[in-house]
Amino acid sequence: MKKVLIISYYWPPAGGIEVHRVVKFCKYLPAFGYTPVVLTVKGGTATASDPALCAEVEHVAPVARAPSIEPHALFHALTGRKKARGPAPKAKPAPEAPSGFARNLGEFIRLNFFIPDARIGWAPAAIRAGKALIEAERPDLIFSTAPPYTVHLIASRLAREYNLPWVADFRDPWVENYAYNTQYRFPWVRWINERLERRTLNRADRIVVATPGQRMLQGAKARDGETRFLTLTNGHDLDEVPPSVPADKFRLSYYGSMSAQRVPCALFDTLAELIAETPGFAADFRFRFAGRITPEARALIEERLPEANREMLPMLPHHEYLEKVIEHQVLLVFVDQVPHNDMILPGKCLEMITTGNPMLAFGPPGGDVDRFLQSHDGGELLDPGDPGAIRPAILDAYQKWKNGTLNTGARPMPELHRKNLTRRLAELFGELG
Numbered sequence: 001m002k003k004v005l006i007i008s009y010y011w012p013p014a015g016g017i018e019v020h021r022v023v024k025f026c027k028y029l030p031a032f033g034y035t036p037v038v039l040t041v042k043g044g045t046a047t048a049s050d051p052a053l054c055a056e057v058e059h060v061a062p063v064a065r066a067p068s069i070e071p072h073a074l075f076h077a078l079t080g081r082k083k084a085r086g087p088a089p090k091a092k093p094a095p096e097a098p099s100g101f102a103r104n105l106g107e108f109i110r111l112n113f114f115i116p117d118a119r120i121g122w123a124p125a126a127i128r129a130g131k132a133l134i135e136a137e138r139p140d141l142i143f144s145t146a147p148p149y150t151v152h153l154i155a156s157r158l159a160r161e162y163n164l165p166w167v168a169d170f171r172d173p174w175v176e177n178y179a180y181n182t183q184y185r186f187p188w189v190r191w192i193n194e195r196l197e198r199r200t201l202n203r204a205d206r207i208v209v210a211t212p213g214q215r216m217l218q219g220a221k222a223r224d225g226e227t228r229f230l231t232l233t234n235g236h237d238l239d240e241v242p243p244s245v246p247a248d249k250f251r252l253s254y255y256g257s258m259s260a261q262r263v264p265c266a267l268f269d270t271l272a273e274l275i276a277e278t279p280g281f282a283a284d285f286r287f288r289f290a291g292r293i294t295p296e297a298r299a300l301i302e303e304r305l306p307e308a309n310r311e312m313l314p315m316l317p318h319h320e321y322l323e324k325v326i327e328h329q330v331l332l333v334f335v336d337q338v339p340h341n342d343m344i345l346p347g348k349c350l351e352m353i354t355t356g357n358p359m360l361a362f363g364p365p366g367g368d369v370d371r372f373l374q375s376h377d378g379g380e381l382l383d384p385g386d387p388g389a390i391r392p393a394i395l396d397a398y399q400k401w402k403n404g405t406l407n408t409g410a411r412p413m414p415e416l417h418r419k420n421l422t423r424r425l426a427e428l429f430g431e432l433g
Contacts, residue, residue, distance in 0.1 A: 003035045004429060005139040005164075007130065007155050009119055009148050011040035012057060015050025015318065017234060017347035018171060021210075022145050024237055024418035025425060027056050032426035037137045038063040039130050039154075041122055045070070047257070047292065048315050062137070066129035069121030071114060108183045115192050117180070119148035130158045141432055145169035147177065149193075152200045159203075165432035168204035169232075173214055178338040197221065206428055208232050211368045213343030230428050234347035237418045241354045241410035242326050250281075250401045251311075251329040252360070252394070253288040255321055256348060260296035262334045264362040266387035268304040274394065275309060281398065282309065290324065291315050326355050328407045330397045335363030337384065342367030350416050353378045356408045360393060376413070 008022045026036040038057075042065035057063075110118045133139075142164050144155035152168050159166035172179075174197040175190065201207060201222040207229050209215045219226030252271070268287075275282040287305055290313035301310070316324065325331070331352045335344050345368040352359060359379030363369045370381040382389050400406040414420060 001030070001033060001035050002141075002429075003037055003137055003139040004029065005039065005130070005133060005137070005142045005158075006036050007039045007126070007142065007144040007151050007158075009041050009044060009122065009151055010046060011038060011063070012053040013049055013051040014044075014046035015048035015053060015315075016046065018145075018147075019046075019048075019050070019053060020237075020318075020347065021169075021171060021234055023053050023057055024235070025143075025422050026060050027237075028419045028422035029426060030059065031419070032423055034426055034429060036060050037133060037139060039126060039133055040065055041119075041126075042067045044068055044119075044122070050317050052317055052319060062133070064129045064133045066122065066125040068119060068125065071110065071118050071121075104183065111180060111183050111185050112189050115189060116149040116153070116174070116196050117147065119150040120153075123150055123154055126154045127157055130154060131161070134158065134162050134164075139164065141165040141167065141429060143167045143169065143429075145171060146174075147172055147179075149174055149196070149200075152204075153196070156200060156203055165205045166203070167206045167208060167428065167432070168200055169208040170214060170218065171210050173217055173340065173343060174200075176217065176340045176343075178336055178340070178344075181339070204228070205432055206230065208425065208428070210234060210347075211343050211345045212371070213340075213345075213368045217340070217343060230424065232421050232425060233345065233416070234350045235416040235418045235421050236351040236354050236413065238322075238351075238354055238412070239417075241356075241412055242322065244356055244407045244410065245327045246404070247328040247401075249286045250284045250398055251286045251288050251327070252332055253290075253325070253329045254332040254334065255290050255316070255325065256346065257292045258289070258297045258334065259294045259336070260300060261338060262336050263297050263300045264334060264384045265300060265304075266384060267332075267362065267390055268301055270387065270390045270394065271309075272304045274391070275306065278395075282306075284398070284401075285309055286311050288324075288329070289313065290321065325352060325357070328401065329357055330394075330406070331355070331357050331359045331379070333359055333361035333363070333369060335361065335367070335369055345369055345372055349373075349378070353416070354411050354413055356410050358397060358406065358408075360397070 010018045029036050038060055114120050142155050142159050144151045146152050155166055175193050198221055209231055212231055215229050215231050219229050288311040292315055335341050342364045353376055361369050361381040362384045365383055373379050373381055
């Protein structure tokens, strides 16, 4: 059995799609001849918590945790918020971001004074812990998953020093990542990030990306194009898709995070019109939200939809999310209205496709979400700039719900199962000797 050193800032009890990806790889790698050993952060911050994931990686040992020096204390001082505290190594979910000047100032500092990202303070301790782990475990190769992109800098240093093959996983683009372009960035900051990205793409022995669009974007920057690239989307881990559950209401449901730039106002304007104009719709319809939402996004929705037609829930543990997502409903996918959004393919799409519920997505025509829905017959993509198509799409789904034909039945999708995706990753590892 060979060993692979996996470097990931995010690890249980943290939750979220960024954790699911690496946890599922670690869960299934032993079946394909690789024992994972993990280097992660001690007492870091995460956007969500899901302690149930710990059970899926109980076989992973050792898990080395290195402390990180991060600018969150400065950010909370600027915003007047108290930093959440908790016993290490429990991940601390990040608090809801404040609005206004303080938030913008905090974002400006984060994006311009910490290169490549605000986790750079983790690098010194992580490199020391990585060296100790390599000396003790003698791994055969290194796998690093980002963002944060500091992870790839750590992996590059360790791979060079110990002459180990290195596979770099990009869950999102680097320079074009919309989360890293929410504020003005000094030209020299962008220039340094471009050089760091290009160096990573050229030094890594293999590169894994999460969407076809990413492969084209980042392959154009690499020294030999896309020859060292492998596209591994996210997926699902359902050996048996739970049977669907009829719903007492006609729901349009959104699960995940939502900011103002992610809200398609035309959708909620149309829903408000249908509530006011269509007999029976107001009594039958509910908009369900479960996740993290900014104050601006909440305001955009609440000023359009009556309280009686809203179900606003917090972020759900994964098992509770699965219980709700199999109910008969329309599953909403919102793609941020930002540059390069054609490369965004939310991980939940790869899991929600199994439920048999239709997806109604709002994003760029021809982008990765659009191609995914078309190739898997998973629903419909609407252009946020074309409000005329929204009403008939909703009324068609409403009629199907009333007729009991909204859900088409469970769809296992074996090609999207995490085990089969991990098989492909292990095959890539095997190419490196």
